[in-house]
Amino acid sequence: MDDKRKLADELIEYCKKHADSNLVQSEKKSDDAVSLELKSDRVTGLVTVYFLQFTIAEYRILDENSETVFYLHFELDDAEHAQELYHEMLESLRKLNQARVTEVLLCCSCGLTTSYFMMKLNEAAESMGVKFHFDAVPYEGLYDTAQDKDIILIAPQIGYQLKNARSILTDKIVVEIPVQMFSNYDVLGVLNMVRELCEKKTAVSAGTEEIESVRKLEEADGTLLVVSIVDLERRTQLAYRLYDHGKITASSQIVKNRYRFSDVKDVISLVKAMNPQINAVCLVTPGSVSGGKLTYEKANIFNEDIRESLEKEYDTKVWLMNFADAVVLGYAAEENKGEDTAFYFLPTGSYLGNISMVVNNRLVHHTGGHMGGRQLDGISTITTFPQNPYTLAATPEGNVELAARYLTGLITYTGCDHVVFYAKRIPDPEELRKKIGVFIEEEYIPELVKIDSIREYLYAGALKYMEGQVE
Numbered sequence: 001m002d003d004k005r006k007l008a009d010e011l012i013e014y015c016k017k018h019a020d021s022n023l024v025q026s027e028k029k030s031d032d033a034v035s036l037e038l039k040s041d042r043v044t045g046l047v048t049v050y051f052l053q054f055t056i057a058e059y060r061i062l063d064e065n066s067e068t069v070f071y072l073h074f075e076l077d078d079a080e081h082a083q084e085l086y087h088e089m090l091e092s093l094r095k096l097n098q099a100r101v102t103e104v105l106l107c108c109s110c111g112l113t114t115s116y117f118m119m120k121l122n123e124a125a126e127s128m129g130v131k132f133h134f135d136a137v138p139y140e141g142l143y144d145t146a147q148d149k150d151i152i153l154i155a156p157q158i159g160y161q162l163k164n165a166r167s168i169l170t171d172k173i174v175v176e177i178p179v180q181m182f183s184n185y186d187v188l189g190v191l192n193m194v195r196e197l198c199e200k201k202t203a204v205s206a207g208t209e210e211i212e213s214v215r216k217l218e219e220a221d222g223t224l225l226v227v228s229i230v231d232l233e234r235r236t237q238l239a240y241r242l243y244d245h246g247k248i249t250a251s252s253q254i255v256k257n258r259y260r261f262s263d264v265k266d267v268i269s270l271v272k273a274m275n276p277q278i279n280a281v282c283l284v285t286p287g288s289v290s291g292g293k294l295t296y297e298k299a300n301i302f303n304e305d306i307r308e309s310l311e312k313e314y315d316t317k318v319w320l321m322n323f324a325d326a327v328v329l330g331y332a333a334e335e336n337k338g339e340d341t342a343f344y345f346l347p348t349g350s351y352l353g354n355i356s357m358v359v360n361n362r363l364v365h366h367t368g369g370h371m372g373g374r375q376l377d378g379i380s381t382i383t384t385f386p387q388n389p390y391t392l393a394a395t396p397e398g399n400v401e402l403a404a405r406y407l408t409g410l411i412t413y414t415g416c417d418h419v420v421f422y423a424k425r426i427p428d429p430e431e432l433r434k435k436i437g438v439f440i441e442e443e444y445i446p447e448l449v450k451i452d453s454i455r456e457y458l459y460a461g462a463l464k465y466m467e468g469q470v471e
Contacts, residue, residue, distance in 0.1 A: 004076075008049035011057065011082050012036050015047050018086070020094065043069075043096045045089060049076060054273050057082055059089045063096060072254045074266040075273050092257055101131045102198055105146055106177075108155035111138035117185055124187045132194055140394050143425060144349055146172060151197055153177050153190070164396045167427035173197050223277060226462045227267055228284040228323065228455075229259070231298070231347070240267055241459055242275060250275075261299050261306075265313070272314055281310070282319040282462045289322040319466055324354040325363055327454045330461030331420050332358040342416040344407060345454075346423035351389035351402050353423075355410060363465075399425040404435035411436070411446060418447045422454055 015036050016025055023038040023045070032052070038045035046060045054075050061070035070092045076082055104121075106114035114136035121134040137145045139158055142165065146152055152174040154162050159176045166174045175197065181189045224243040229236065236259035242250040250271070256263065264283065272278050283306070287296030292307030310318045328343035338361040346353040357364040385392060385405070392398030403423060411419065426432055429450040436445055451457070 004051055004055045007076055007079065008034050008051070008055060008057075010079065011049060011076065011086075012047065014079075014083055015086055018090070019045075020090070020097075022097070023093070038093065040097050042100060043093060045093050047086070047089075052274070054270075056270065059085060061089065061092055061096065064100075068255065069096065070255055070257070072256060072263070072266070073252070073270065075270045088256070088258065101133050102151065102194065103149045104132055104134045104151045104153060104194055105142075105149040106134060106136040106153050106155070107139060107142045107158070108136075109139055109158050111136050111141075114155060117182075117187075117190075120185060120187050121190060124191060128191070130191065130195070132191065140391065142395070143168060144394055151175075151194060153194075156182050164427050168396065168425050173200070223279050224463065224466055225268070225271055225275075225278050225281045226284065226459055226466075227264060227281065228326075228458055228462070229264070229286060230323070230455075231286055236298075238263055238267060239455070240271065242271060242278070243463065246463070259299055261301060265310075268310070268314060272316065278316060280317045280319070280466050281314070282321060282466050283310070284321045284323050284326045284458055284462050286323055289320050289325070292320055294320060319462075321462060321465060322354070322356065323454075323458060324356040326458045326461035326465070327422075328356040328358050328420070328457075328461065329363060329464050330457035330459065331451070332361070332418075333464050334457060334460050336418055339418060340416050341418040341420060342410055342414065344403065344410070344419065344421040344423075346399060346403055346421070346426070348424050349393055351393040353403070353406060355406070357414065357416065359416075396425050396427060399423055400431050400435050403432055404439065407432075408436055408439040411440065411444065416446055418449070420449045420451055422451050426450065 012027065012034055015038075016027075019025060019038050023040055026037045026039070028035045028037075033048055033050045035046060035048040038047070042064050044062045046058070046062070048058045048060075050056045050058065055077070056073055057076040058073040059071070060068060063069045070089060072085065074082070074085070106118050108114045118134045118136040121132070125132040125134070135145070135149070139161065142152070146169050149172065152165060152169060152172050154165060154174065154176045156177060156179045162174065162176050175193075177190065180186070181193070223245070225240060226243070227238065227240045229238055236256050238254040238256070238259075240252060241248055254263065254267065268281060285294060285296060286298070287294050287301065292305055293303050294301050294306045295303050307318050307320045310316075324343055324345050327345070328341055331343060332338055332341040338358070340357070340359050342355065342357045344353055344355055386401065387398065389402060392402050403421065403426060407419060407421070410416065421429075421432075429448055433445060433448050436448075
């Protein structure tokens with residue numbers, strides 16, 4: 001225990017020494033934990049070391065609404081690695097701690113009218129000393145630009161897009177500018193409206209799942225570990241669940257701005273150290289999976305034998321799955337009783353999606369592994385799009401066009417009974433069905449279901465795969 005305390009004390013001292021001077025520090029110690037709080041007016045950083053069966057470090061950042069915006073935990077056995085991850089936490093703290101300016105985006109059909117309005121609003125905000133910054137964008141650029149904004153103001157002439165915008169930009173405040181206010185360039189009226197919206201913003205939640213404390217791992221007694229990687233629009237979320245005969249005994253999420261494959265190893269090392277009886281691990285990941293090898297450009301992984309390397313390092317059976325395969329397998333089992341099902345995933349802002357299928361209760365594997373990303377480029381080259389596919393990816397209407405053409409090919413070639421899709425920028429599945437109906441007759445269009453969450457299906461599919469029901 002003395003060695004554990006020494007390592008923890010050295011980490012806390014390192015964190016105190018390298019913390020920014022504008023952060024107020026406070027330290028706490030108990031028999032089973034030491035912690036350091038780094039606090040500003042806007043954010044709070046927490047470094048905690050627990051003395052459980054193993055020494056566990058936990059880094060967390062809470063925003064001004066006490067929501068967790070950064071979280072990771074790992075076994076504290078390498079001081080240099082712990083310091084490296086701490087600097088990543090500090091980088092996030094600095095960004096979150098910058099002077100808070102409310103970013104407002106004006107959107108109209110072509111951007112000309114709102115560009116002039118934007119200029120007048122910024123001039124007024126500066127002269128009045130209010131921390132608002134306005135940008136303007138034409139409709140086709142709304143969804144790409146909106147990701148870094150707090151409030152979206154829709155011009156009256158495209159007010160019919162308000163419903164779609166609210167359905168897609170669920171973590172933003174989206175309102176239509178009143179006609180009288182817009183037509184008269186009522187700068188003060190808009191500034192007052194934005195001020196009122198800011199006051200209501202604290203009631204708006206991004207809907208993130210609660211992150212459980214690492215302490216709950218003490219109670220775990222599992223044999224199957226599922227680790228999943230999910231790309232969010234700005235961050236990467238690593239989540240895991242530990243199962244004992246199908247019962248969840250531990251679960252948590254790790255939220256990071258920058259993803260590296262070493263993060264996966266941190267998770268496996270931590271959970272396996274505290275649960276050495278684990279006899280199988282399933283890693284569910286984006287990218288192309290074939291024979292245990294993974295190509296995932298975001299993590300700079302190109303045709304690496306991830307499965308073999310993890311099995312050697314942890315002396316544990318490892319399965320590697322593409323996340324779309326896991327989702328379709330889980331959906332087919334949970335919702336369709338194993339009936340033939342296809343799953344189509346269209347990432348936000350991309351024209352290339354992922355396709356996976358279950359036929360006769362088994363995954364259909366394509367030549368070269370899972371079919372997605374670059375592998376769909378071949379279909380793109382023979383598909384006639386009405387516009388540049390990159391342009392189509394920017395709007396709900398364009399996403400419908402892209403999905404309809406890919407799914408028409410899928411339906412035509414496979415005759416699948418059920419098509420499930422996840423596409424954040426397609427708010428209305430009926431619009432997609434109508435567009436598919438342009439290419440093939442209605443009687444040949446199968447059941448078409450939009451899902452708004454993939455996590456539970458992902459875990460169900462991974463378990464089904466691990467338990468040997470699918471080879």
